[in-house]
């Protein structure tokens with residue numbers, strides 16, 4: 001019970017990376033915090049490739065060694081194009097700031113367990129197997145209804161509510177403020193495999209991105225020798241499925257010969273899963289006594305492995321906002337506005353590239369990078385997730401955009417055809433609801 005008569009200062013819905021990180025930082029400040037998580041860790045989750053600039057967050061949380069124990073070191077990202085018969089590897093060590101040359105590939109059941117156990121160790125009251133089913137604000141506090149594993153119900157009170165419920169978007173749905181992205185509409189099918197052919201030496205842990213006619217694939221190697229493979233496709237392609245999900249994933253892999261080659265002796269180790277229409281954003285981040293964090297606020301696309309990174313960094317910066325709200329800081333509106341600007345800028349930086357990654361002009365530039373005015377280093381900084389600090393990345397990204405416009409114009413017919421293909425796919429998906 002807090003001084004104000006509430007059970008907690010802050011109640012966090014969801015114990016994924018966003019919720020576990022935020023609750024830990026608030027507990028470090030002496031706040032009474034509860035996390036309510038509907039699943040029981042360890043549990044499967046998608047989102048297995050991390051970015052180097054997440055490492056400082058792991059340092060602050062005090063979990064670097066534990067993450068290193070479960071992770072496969074990832075020094076870079078390989079892009080493979082069947083049309084150019086060429087691969088290009090970007091090494092994070094070549095970014096503008098050379099201090100963070102690697103990240104990790106992780107099984108999320110392992111990473112998320114480390115983060116939630118760390119939260120509990122730091123004094124957060126963690127309830128697993130309990131789902132938040134409703135929340136109401138009155139008299140300056142929240143009444144939160146929680147349903148436990150045994151079906152029992154209880155009510156908890158808190159001064160501030162953080163929605164970190166991921167793609168469930170608890171508050172976004174409750175308030176009707178979640179908007180699907182009309183310009184970007186893809187879906188994914190994925191599974192884990194053993195006995196795949198992996199890269200050698202320091203490249204073994206790199207993520208590989210393979211383009212193919214219907215979108216792109218990820219190939220993520222884990223520490224135990226297995227790999228995660230997923231296809232991110234336009235929804236119209238996924239609608240052609242007339243077999244079970246496992247067979248469809250295997251058939252789709254055959255449409256990308258360089259990937260099929262790496263998987264020729266591989267065996268699927270878990271049933272394939274599918275997820276659709278994953279791009280969305282809520283109309284607002286903050287309201288009276290609450291905020292939306294990580295995927296609960298927005299998600300664009302997995303192509304640059306930015307999801308967990310945005311969740312961790314949002315949580316780090318949002319701690320200041322929640323602190324300001326709890327101490328009723330007269331500057332709260334300004335603090336919120338600064339946070340909002342930072343998050344929107346990072347989402348915008350990633351989105352610009354994400355929306356164009358299947359355009360021929362972008363493929364061409366990714367496969368033949370030039371370091372004019374250190375633009376290639378800036379792209380590496382983007383790939384490393386260096387978008388939450390004041391590194392001189394942005395003006396160079398603007399320069400890259402100018403080069404992109406030029407490349408687009410030079411290869412106009414193929415770029416317009418690719419754009420039309422994407423617009424048709426999005427329109428078809430929208431028609432189908």
Ligand SMILES: Cc1cc2nc3c(=O)[nH]c(=O)nc-3n(C[C@H](O)[C@H](O)[C@H](O)COP(=O)(O)OP(=O)(O)OC[C@H]3O[C@@H](n4cnc5c(N)ncnc54)[C@H](O)[C@@H]3O)c2cc1C
Nearest residue numbers: 014016017018038047048049132165166294295302307308
């Ligand atoms: C196909 C695909 C591939 C991806 N690949 C990558 C990748 O390679 N790298 C990367 O960084 N990101 C990737 N992502 C994104 C990544 O999965 C998310 O961005 C990341 O997990 C967000 O973290 P979070 O804490 O906000 O949400 P989550 O990790 O989803 O955590 C939310 C938690 O809230 C819990 N919850 C939900 N509702 C309730 C409730 N009512 N009560 C209690 N608990 C609740 C859930 O059980 C969950 O544990 C991918 C996403 C997709 C769709």
